[in-house]
Amino acid sequence: MTMPAPQPAALGLEIQVSDKRRAIAWRLQFMLVWLLILAGLIAFVLFTIKLNGKFLVTVIPFILGGAGMTILVSFFSIAMAIILASLGALGRLSRNPIANGVASFYVSLVRGTPLLLQILFIYLALPQAGIVLPELMCGIIALGFNYGAYMTEIFRAGIQAVPHGQTEAAESLGMNGRTTFMRIIAPQAFRIVTPAIGNDFIAMLKDSSLVSTIGVQELLWKAQAAGRPTYQSMQTLIVAALVYWVMTIVFSYVQGRLEKGMASADRGKGSVQ
Amino acid sequence: MQPNTLSGPSGSPALGVGDLVHTMHPAEVPGALVKPGAEPILRATAIQKFFGLNHVLKGCSMTVYPGETITILGRSGSGKSTFLRCLNFLEEPSAGVVEIHDRRVISNPLAPRSKAVKEDIRNLRLRAGMVFQEFNLFPHLSVIRNLIEAPVHVKHMPVAEATELAESYLEKVGLIEKRNEFPARLSGGQRQRVAIARALTMQPDVLLFDEPTSALDPSLVGEVLKVMESLAHEGRTMIVVTHEMSFAKEAADRVYFMDEGEFVEVGPPEQVLADPHDERTRKFLSRFLNI
Ligand SMILES: Nc1ncnc2c1ncn2[C@@H]1O[C@H](COP(=O)(O)OP(=O)(O)OP(=O)(O)O)[C@@H](O)[C@H]1O
Numbered sequence: 269m270t271m272p273a274p275q276p277a278a279l280g281l282e283i284q285v286s287d288k289r290r291a292i293a294w295r296l297q298f299m300l301v302w303l304l305i306l307a308g309l310i311a312f313v314l315f316t317i318k319l320n321g322k323f324l325v326t327v328i329p330f331i332l333g334g335a336g337m338t339i340l341v342s343f344f345s346i347a348m349a350i351i352l353a354s355l356g357a358l359g360r361l362s363r364n365p366i367a368n369g370v371a372s373f374y375v376s377l378v379r380g381t382p383l384l385l386q387i388l389f390i391y392l393a394l395p396q397a398g399i400v401l402p403e404l405m406c407g408i409i410a411l412g413f414n415y416g417a418y419m420t421e422i423f424r425a426g427i428q429a430v431p432h433g434q435t436e437a438a439e440s441l442g443m444n445g446r447t448t449f450m451r452i453i454a455p456q457a458f459r460i461v462t463p464a465i466g467n468d469f470i471a472m473l474k475d476s477s478l479v480s481t482i483g484v485q486e487l488l489w490k491a492q493a494a495g496r497p498t499y500q501s502m503q504t505l506i507v508a509a510l511v512y513w514v515m516t517i518v519f520s521y522v523q524g525r526l527e528k529g530m531a532s533a534d535r536g537k538g539s540v541q
Numbered sequence: 542m543q544p545n546t547l548s549g550p551s552g553s554p555a556l557g558v559g560d561l562v563h564t565m566h567p568a569e570v571p572g573a574l575v576k577p578g579a580e581p582i583l584r585a586t587a588i589q590k591f592f593g594l595n596h597v598l599k600g601c602s603m604t605v606y607p608g609e610t611i612t613i614l615g616r617s618g619s620g621k622s623t624f625l626r627c628l629n630f631l632e633e634p635s636a637g638v639v640e641i642h643d644r645r646v647i648s649n650p651l652a653p654r655s656k657a658v659k660e661d662i663r664n665l666r667l668r669a670g671m672v673f674q675e676f677n678l679f680p681h682l683s684v685i686r687n688l689i690e691a692p693v694h695v696k697h698m699p700v701a702e703a704t705e706l707a708e709s710y711l712e713k714v715g716l717i718e719k720r721n722e723f724p725a726r727l728s729g730g731q732r733q734r735v736a737i738a739r740a741l742t743m744q745p746d747v748l749l750f751d752e753p754t755s756a757l758d759p760s761l762v763g764e765v766l767k768v769m770e771s772l773a774h775e776g777r778t779m780i781v782v783t784h785e786m787s788f789a790k791e792a793a794d795r796v797y798f799m800d801e802g803e804f805v806e807v808g809p810p811e812q813v814l815a816d817p818h819d820e821r822t823r824k825f826l827s828r829f830l831n832i
């Protein structure tokens with residue numbers, strides 16, 4: 269070919285500029301769509317519901333106070349779910365028929381019944397057995413129990429996703445089952461399931477609203493309590509919805525950052541020490 | 542079904558081929574690294590393996606003396622890997638006995654493994670280091686941590702001592718500068734050399750290699766073979782399943798040829814490779830001469 273030397277570089281630059289321009293145009297349209305839908309929604313709300321500014325100003329701090337409780341409930345429930353799911357996954361993978369039986373029964377029962385029913389059941393059933401716990405504890409136990417069952421299956425898949433060669437290598441080095449699991453399999457499985465734990469935490473932020481039914485004073489409970497006396501629930505529910513939404517956006521962002529950080533801490537910077 | 546029968550379906554004695562070759566003590570072979578009067582370090586007796594009803598190993602025996610390098614050759618699917626994996630019970634033999642150094646395990650697949658048997662098997666594995674075709678390095682650990690993981694957490698060696706030992710073996714395989722690298726950032730050849738160093742750091746009596754160069758880009762095979770040859774020449778006991786004829790020729794003291802789950806020919810490489818007595822060995826080798 270008899271192309272002049274600078275030509276390819278110029279072409280490369282041209283393509284780069286045009287690609288960038290197209291990317292910017294795409295983002296602008298994307299954000300415009302969001303803005304339009306949001307504006308439409310706000311307009312709809314303003315037309316259909318008479319917003320009472322004075323009422324909202326007094327009530328918003330009260331509702332926001334429930335967000336802390338929502339995060340607290342979600343946090344402890346997820347922690348409990350992680351513990352249960354670790355045990356559950358070990359049980360489901362165990363060759364011991366008792367451990368496997370117990371774990372699979374747990375998963376089947378919990379996944380086969382509604383979460384709301386489980387919350388009510390634990391709230392009403394425990395006192396019958398002589399165990400009286402505060403609503404908060406009941407709520408956390410029910411949510412943790414429920415999510416633990418779903419996460420059992422996730423953890424099990426995560427453990428099974430670690431190649432069998434890893435177990436063989438560990439065993440050939442003389443590691444027993446316990447050491448192999450704790451030092452070789454579990455750390456790799458954990459990296460596989462972290463995104464799922466993050467997703468479940470975000471789902472939990474919203475499902476935790478169900479414990480408002482047993483009187484845990486979280487976000488939804490406060491929204492309903494604030495609106496009910498003056499029949500202005502529509503407004504307080506909208507406030508709660510916005511708070512849930514913002515929380516999920518924030519935690520999704522945090523989750524993304526954490527995952528990115530983990531990925532680069534893992535394999536990327538090997539030669540640092 | 543009699544799983545303990547000692548003869549294969551062809552009627553050939555399953556025991557014996559491995560023993561016949563020892564009418565002369567291996568130390569008497571010119572140039573051998575085996576010390577006179579040495580006791581065997583590994584003895585596998587009448588190993589059988591069924592996968593379902595598929596009789597994969599039909600009674601294989603092997604005796605290895607300290608310092609010997611054994612190469613196992615044979616067609617794909619003949620049972621070489623299965624035999625090697627039976628030696629450290631990664632595959633439980635359906636029948637047979639494995640002895641390495643001071644440990645002896647008699648396979649008994651009919652009974653569930655008791656704590657004592659599990660401990661016996663674990664001790665057997667401590668005496669046999671294994672190098673896999675697919676390396677199987679631990680991806681979440683740096684090279685040095687890959688090496689010291691087992692010494693520290695299995696042998697309870699102090700970290701400093703294990704690190705020093707690990708570094709000496711990294712030096713030997715020529716990868717000391719990759720000490721803190723993660724496996725994902727190494728080439729295939731480097732990974733396999735790390736895997737060899739990892740096995741060495743446990744200071745096993747015998748090293749088992751299952752086609753250690755088969756997953757490698759041809760250009761990387763040489764660096765791994767070089768390490769293995771130097772190990773063979775410094776008197777390590779090794780059992781190597783490989784398709785690398787050059788390694789068998791250069792480094793092996795004895796070649797075992799396997800066909801359909803039996804060792805059909807055993808002897809020094811000069812004889813087995815150049816002048817095979819068995820028809821099946823001849824047929825197998827002819828393919829390599831044609832290349
Ligand atoms: N886990 C298993 N389950 C069932 N059959 C198996 C298993 N592993 C091996 N086999 C069968 O046992 C036979 C011997 O396999 P093996 O892997 O030992 O052969 P090989 O000599 O190592 O072959 P290659 O040179 O291809 O590695 C084959 O027929 C194979 O299909």
Ligand SMILES: [Mg+2]
Nearest residue numbers: 621622623752
């Ligand atoms: Mg094989």
